[in-house]
Amino acid sequence: MIAVEHLTKSFGKNLVLDDISETIQEGEKVVIIGPSGSGKSTFLRCLNLLEEPTSGTITFEGTVITDPKVDIDTIRRQMGMVFQHFNLFPNMTIRKNITLAPVRTKLMSQAEADEEAVRLLRRVNLEDKADAYPNQLSGGQKQRIAIVRALAMKPKVMLFDEPTSALDPEMVGEVLDVMKELANEGMTMVVVTHEMGFAREVGSRVLFMDGGHILEQNEPHAFFANPREERTREFLSKVL
Amino acid sequence: MGFTQLYETFSALEHPGFWQNAYIQFYNAWFYKDRWTMYFDGLLTTLEVTVMALALGVVLGVVVAMIRTAHDQQRLGKRNPFLSVVNFLCRIYVTVIRGTPMMVQLLIMGLVIFASNRNKTLIGALSLGINSGAYVAEIIRGGLMSLDPGQMEAGRSLGLGYFDTMRFIVIPQAFKAILPALGNEFITLLKDTSLINVIGGKEIVYFAKAIITNTYQPMMPYLITAVMYLIMVLIFTWLQSKLERRLRQSDRR
Numbered sequence: 001m002i003a004v005e006h007l008t009k010s011f012g013k014n015l016v017l018d019d020i021s022e023t024i025q026e027g028e029k030v031v032i033i034g035p036s037g038s039g040k041s042t043f044l045r046c047l048n049l050l051e052e053p054t055s056g057t058i059t060f061e062g063t064v065i066t067d068p069k070v071d072i073d074t075i076r077r078q079m080g081m082v083f084q085h086f087n088l089f090p091n092m093t094i095r096k097n098i099t100l101a102p103v104r105t106k107l108m109s110q111a112e113a114d115e116e117a118v119r120l121l122r123r124v125n126l127e128d129k130a131d132a133y134p135n136q137l138s139g140g141q142k143q144r145i146a147i148v149r150a151l152a153m154k155p156k157v158m159l160f161d162e163p164t165s166a167l168d169p170e171m172v173g174e175v176l177d178v179m180k181e182l183a184n185e186g187m188t189m190v191v192v193t194h195e196m197g198f199a200r201e202v203g204s205r206v207l208f209m210d211g212g213h214i215l216e217q218n219e220p221h222a223f224f225a226n227p228r229e230e231r232t233r234e235f236l237s238k239v240l
Numbered sequence: 241m242g243f244t245q246l247y248e249t250f251s252a253l254e255h256p257g258f259w260q261n262a263y264i265q266f267y268n269a270w271f272y273k274d275r276w277t278m279y280f281d282g283l284l285t286t287l288e289v290t291v292m293a294l295a296l297g298v299v300l301g302v303v304v305a306m307i308r309t310a311h312d313q314q315r316l317g318k319r320n321p322f323l324s325v326v327n328f329l330c331r332i333y334v335t336v337i338r339g340t341p342m343m344v345q346l347l348i349m350g351l352v353i354f355a356s357n358r359n360k361t362l363i364g365a366l367s368l369g370i371n372s373g374a375y376v377a378e379i380i381r382g383g384l385m386s387l388d389p390g391q392m393e394a395g396r397s398l399g400l401g402y403f404d405t406m407r408f409i410v411i412p413q414a415f416k417a418i419l420p421a422l423g424n425e426f427i428t429l430l431k432d433t434s435l436i437n438v439i440g441g442k443e444i445v446y447f448a449k450a451i452i453t454n455t456y457q458p459m460m461p462y463l464i465t466a467v468m469y470l471i472m473v474l475i476f477t478w479l480q481s482k483l484e485r486r487l488r489q490s491d492r493r
Contacts, residue, residue: 050393077399087394091412100408101398153398 001026001157001188002047007056009042016042018212019056024157029189031199031220034209035235040192043209044161047190048072048079061156077105080150084162086142088134088149094121095130098149107153120148124178140171144178151182158182160191196240200224208232243271262460269460275451279464282444286472289365289433289443294426296369301376304330308377309384310402313392330377337374342432345371350439361443364436372429379425383418384410416487423480427473434469444468 002024009017016039024030032040045051047058049065049072057066065075089097098120099113108116121127124144134142143163150158160179164172176198183189183202193199199206199220206223208216208231216229224240227233247267250260270276311327314320337345349367350360357363387410395405437446448461455461 048397050397073396073399073401076397079397081394081397083390083394083397085388085390087388087390089391089394089409089413091409091416101395101400104404104408105399150398 001028001061002190003059004047005057005059007043007046007058008054009039009046009051010054016212017046017053020212020214022207022214024188024190026156026188027186027204029183029191029202029204030207031203031205032190032192032207032209033194033196033199033235034207034215038209039212040209041161044159044190044192047159048076048081050081073105077101077107077153078156080147080153080155080158082143082146082150082158082160082163084165086134086139086146086166088142088146090134093131093133094126094137094145097134097145098152101149102152105153113152116152117148120151121145124148138171139167140174143167143171143175147175147178147182157188157190160189160193162192162194164193164195194239196224196236208235210235243267247271265455265457265460268455268457269451269464278447278451279444279468282442282447283468285361285441286430286433286443289361289368289436289441290430292362292365293368293372293429293433296366297372297376297425297429300369300373301380304333304373304377305380305384308381312385313402334374334377337371338378342368342371343435343438346435346439350436350441360436360440364433364439364441364443368429368432368436371432372425375425375428376422379418379421380414382421383414386417387414416484419480419484419487423477427476430472430476431469434465 004020004022004024007017007020008015020043032043034040042051046053049058053066057064059065060075060079063070063075065072088094089100092100095114095117098117099108099110102108102113102116103110107113117130118127121130124147126141126144126148129137129141129145134145137145147158147163163179164175167175172195176195179189179191179198180202191198191203201220203220205217206220207214208223208227208229210231216227216232217223218228224236227236244267247264250256250264253260256264268275307323307326307330311323314323346364346367350363354363391409391413392405395409396402400408433441433443434445436443437449440446444465448465451461452458
């Protein structure tokens, strides 16, 4: 579904991603872990071109999206993204947050989008918040809304950039539950996270990144049971 | 007792007291020969110039801010050469306008560039608008830059285009943030209209000076002018705070 070939990204002289090649199949739940500064967020943000790769190609469903001639907006409509800091639009109600993009991109009429918003909000048990503003919600609620907002575009893949890192510990669970449910429905997911429990339980594959490389990857149980690389063992010993 | 009778009574005194004297001066500056209408003629010009300069300043400011922001937000490695040139011109404009005094700009516009043009009010409005545009541009640019980049990213990640994201997400939030600074700029602009009398613009100060030429008493005409400006600014400040309160709706928790 997503094919990354020889992806390199540098900020000035700082090489963040060093010649990464990786393929993500439909239905996979890829969990990316690694120390901060390892390039995992940058890698994720390159997938929908929020970061412009310095070199290399990214192909999404047969389209080379790194080609400057590609209309990136139509590609992004098929790739939902959830951010660490939620990035809800504070100037709009929750309903408007969810329906703005589907309506503006002509995916749905306003009536259809409103209906979809109610359905999605019910799913995360927040239907009573439709007319609230983001500032009136807790962090966990905001992140669930952010997930729902991305889902309203009916994406083929969901990218999660440390979705629980900015949350109070007791709110992490409610967000992870929504993500697990999504995984069970067969959504293709790429998740950058520090939640090792989630990686083990939900992931179909774990990538360990360090220094701009994918050092090691494996099916989660094997990955956590027998990490092959010394660096991976060192990292896991600190976080587990 | 009417104003005129009071004036005549005080004038007949051999040694009028401070307040009596002040009243005599006020009468000369305001009632005598219906001079008060002159202030309102000036006020009309002041409002006219303010509105014209405001419109021009906002248009210029928005255009320049959009160009500069779009230039700074281009995807790396895809610099549009046309945008770079326009951006450079915008930077020169802002630098020159902010680097020279309003009064000097007005003198150059009125007495050098448009020396032969008789419509000094229009030239005054033009100068003020060009001046204000540079400040408005920087205020708007600051507002756009100060917004969390995550807002733009969230909009774009949903598949909204640059202009849709600007229109629905970035600009409404930036507008709320810059409103106090914008209000300040508009008040400055309103008060700067008092400068256009130096090139012959017929606003309030121009008529105040004309009255002083007849009475040789500068206190009252200038005090009246000051009060008129103060009232205008108070009205504007009140309107602005009403608007700010309305825009604060989404901040409630």
